[in-house]
Amino acid sequence: MNRKSVLYRCIMVFGLSIYRDRVRRATEVAASRGLAGLILTRPSSIFYVAGFVHMPTPERPLCAVLPADGDPFLLTPAVEYGHAKSKSWFNDVRQWYFDLPSGEQPFKSLAKMLGEAKMVGKSIGLEDTSVIDALRKEMPGTTLLNAKDIIWRLRMIKSNEEIELMREHAAYADFALGAVKDSIQEGITELEIVGKAVQKTLFKMSKEVQNMDGPMPVNVRVVAGARTAFPHAFSGTSKSKRGDEILAVVITTAYGYECGEIARTFFFGEPSEEKMRLYVAASKGMALVMKAMRPGVKCSELHRINCEHLARSGYAGHYPVKTGTMRGLESRDGVYLSELDQTVLEPGMTFFVGSGICIPGKGGYRLGEMVLVTETGAESLHKFPSNIQSVTIRA
Secondary structure (H helix, E strand, O other): OOOOOHHHEOOEOOOHHHHHHHHHHHHHHHHHOOOOEEEEOOHHHHHHHHOOOOOOOOOOOOEEEEEOOOOOEEEEEHHHHHHHHHHOOOOEEEEEEOOOOOOOHHHHHHHHHHHHOOOOOOEEEEOOHHHHHHHHHHOOOOEEEEOHHHHHHHHHOOOHHHHHHHHHHHHHHHHHHHHHHHHOOOOOEHHHHHHHHHHHHHHHHHHHOOOOOOOOOEEEEEEEHHHHHOOOOOOOOOEOOOOOEEEEEEEEEEOOEEEEEEEEEEEEOOOOHHHHHHHHHHHHHHHHHHHHOOOOOEHHHHHHHHHHHHHHOOOOOOOOOOOEEEOOOOOOOOOEEOOOOOOEOOOOOEEEEEEEEEEOOOEEEEEEEEEEEOOOOEEEOOOOOOOOOOOEEOO
């Protein structure tokens, strides 16, 4: 991989013009709705507009204020102030409170700063409506509205730079999955496999990725045997033995973006005809969804395609999760390939898409990966093969 790419300029993930454009687009939408500006409080949204990745703690909130007419500013507790000054492109970074906010004081301070920005007495859009009552008390005559959709709508469609970031780090997920496969042997525990795969991947990243920042960049989950039937089972001390199916799920992140996510069920030893039939049925479900993914298709339609295929194959009700989930700056970005989600696909959306068959007492036969919606269809961001030969460990 070429580490001298567009991804790591200076101290920010993307170029300054990209962050400025995000703020411009968000405030233009806000102004079109008659809003004097936006207040963003989710760590992922703060990063999206300010370029500042931090360790969020619920007791120490931060907020980015985007006036429709004026420069943006960032409010932080003292513990994050220096960090924010060094990382964010915002010229105006202010200490909001010292350590833990108490009582009404943070809202009094925020109201004062909003007044200085000429936003008080007008309509303001909030990402987090849980603070409406406290803010309204300090700003009588100011209308506070739910405007979460403005920033989330922007985040749904990934830019070329975001896609490139996700594509490059999806390759590390493939590498980690290969490390899982190489580590499987008789008697090794699930946690030992996790440790080997994470160590190898972190070592590779440390040699290749410049200016890495943000949360843990690789997470691996390995489950063996009958517990693979539980989609969210944790890795433990169960030992692998020949004849097991072994589920591996790998997630890679960069600067808070969930870039790669890939799942495969491996077979330790030659699988039986029944196990092969289950895995092939799941694989076909995944292939049918991928074939149908394109701009203009509703999320619910893709879930229907997967479920109807599994039902025709005789496994109705044996995939107890959604067919897909939008990925980006959060692992659950609010859009799902599910029965009720009527969101229409657009180019630039990214999803974790999967299929599988889970049979309690026997095992789970699953696969999935990160997928980009393109102008004409869909593209997997991963290269790790899914055919039965590639997931079988015969040695």
